[in-house]
Amino acid sequence: xxxxxxxxxxxxxxxxxxxxxxxxxxxxxxxxLVVSFFALAGCYVLLFSPFxxxxxxxxxxxxxxxxxxxxxxxxxxxxxxxxxxxxxxxxLLSGIAIVLFAGFLLSTLRHSGSAVPRALAAEPNVLGKPDxxxxxxxxGYLLHFEAVSVLLLAALVGxxxxxxxxxxSRA
Amino acid sequence: xxxxxxxxxxxxxxxxxxxxxxxxALLRRNAIQIFLSIExxxxxxxxxILGYGASLGTxxxxxxxxxxxxxxxAEAAVGLAIFVSLFRHTETIDVNRVNLLKW
Numbered sequence: 512x513x514x515x516x517x518x519x520x521x522x523x524x525x526x527x528x529x530x531x532x533x534x535x536x537x538x539x540x541x542x543x544l545v546v547s548f549f550a551l552a553g554c555y556v557l558l559f560s561p562f563x564x565x566x567x568x569x570x571x572x573x574x575x576x577x578x579x580x581x582x583x584x585x586x587x588x589x590x591x592x593x594x595x596x597x598x599x600x601x602x603l604l605s606g607i608a609i610v611l612f613a614g615f616l617l618s619t620l621r622h623s624g625s626a627v628p629r630a631l632a633a634e635p636n637v638l639g640k641p642d643x644x645x646x647x648x649x650x651g652y653l654l655h656f657e658a659v660s661v662l663l664l665a666a667l668v669g670x671x672x673x674x675x676x677x678x679x680s681r682a
Numbered sequence: 683x684x685x686x687x688x689x690x691x692x693x694x695x696x697x698x699x700x701x702x703x704x705x706x707a708l709l710r711r712n713a714i715q716i717f718l719s720i721e722x723x724x725x726x727x728x729x730x731i732l733g734y735g736a737s738l739g740t741x742x743x744x745x746x747x748x749x750x751x752x753x754x755x756a757e758a759a760v761g762l763a764i765f766v767s768l769f770r771h772t773e774t775i776d777v778n779r780v781n782l783l784k785w
Contacts, residue, residue, distance in 0.1 A: 605709055
């Protein structure tokens with residue numbers, strides 16, 4: 512049952528990710544990615560990480576992609592026009608990426624279940640409990656947590672400085 | 683196995699999403715769409731980390747993903763500010779037409 516739900520969510524995520532890449536209209540692209548991230552949040556729940564799934568929906572699908580939409584509407588960029596000359600190098604490289612993925616897929620399927628550790632040390636239901644996660648996060652990872660808060664502050668100031676109008680052009 | 687989901691399945695999904703993101707980053711010309719593809723690649727890495735974390739039965743994976751999401755938020759804010767600033771200077775975010783630093 513879990514497996515079926517995971518597969519459906521993963522299929523939705525992959526299909527909408529492909530739509531995101533293929534659409535020329537950036538707004539449509541962002542909206543496809545929102546759907547893809549929601550489906551990925553569903554996958555996270557099935558991997559015993561409900562807290563991360565909630566963060567995924569709030570921060571990624573909620574905040575980050577809304578920021579993308581906001582900037583797109585601010586800049587008012589239209590859909591990409593088709594190019595006269597193709598992009599041979601890029602097409603070649605993405606072809607290589609697809610071939611590598613096919614190789615990876617085959618090797619994973621061949622070694623399926625043999626090389627991967629399958630022991631579940633903790634109870635699956637205990638694994639995703641937010642209180643246990645918080646205790647670990649604020650125990651051994653407190654310094655990292657504080658560093659991230661400083662980083663976010665730096666990003667806030669940096670974004671403000673970058674996006675501000677130049678002083679000369681204000682008047 | 684993670685419960686009833688085999689780890690290989692999680693890794694395949696993660697690899698597929700990564701390749702889709704990579705193709706998007708290579709083939710699109712709109713800077714914002716390239717950035718979206720990079721976000722997708724980051725999410726595919728998150729999925730792989732969570733899959734391994736759950737399969738090993740530790741919470742470390744979730745903690746790493748938590749930090750990755752926080753850093754992605756910072757990165758998105760700065761990246762979009764750069765695009766706004768770029769658009770103000772060049773009136774475009776088509777990466778083919780922004781070639782000031784290209785040799």
